[in-house]
Amino acid sequence: MSDTTFTPELEAPSVPLMPLSDLIPYALLTALLAIILFYFVGAEEGATSVFPGMTMHEWVHDARHLLGFPCH
Template sequence: MSTLSPSSVVSPPAAIPLGEVLPWAIFAGLMLVLAVYFVGAEEGATSIFSGSYVHEFVHDGRHLLGFPCH
């Protein structure tokens, strides 16, 4: 019967290259900023779309995140 030592069973975690993670991190950051804009600032003077459709669509999210709206 062979005996395994802990050092031969556990391998170190593989390193993830920054070049593979950076594009996904930038994409996720842009999506987060876009979501915060639509939930928090898409009304009034900063409105991109006319009407109140976007505001009504994200209305409950505004209250959940603490943005005042009325």
């Protein structure tokens, strides 16, 4: 049996962090997309409907139940 052990001498490269001001556009885009998705899942039906008929409701039907929105 050998008593030698392998010890790596390399260090992991450091990742530079982005300033918060650079993340603001991504945060706003993410929030906008989340609000649009929330609207289509939760409110796209009836008087506030953007698309006529029940097509959008049927596409997001299971997501409505998953998030707790009543729909029937």
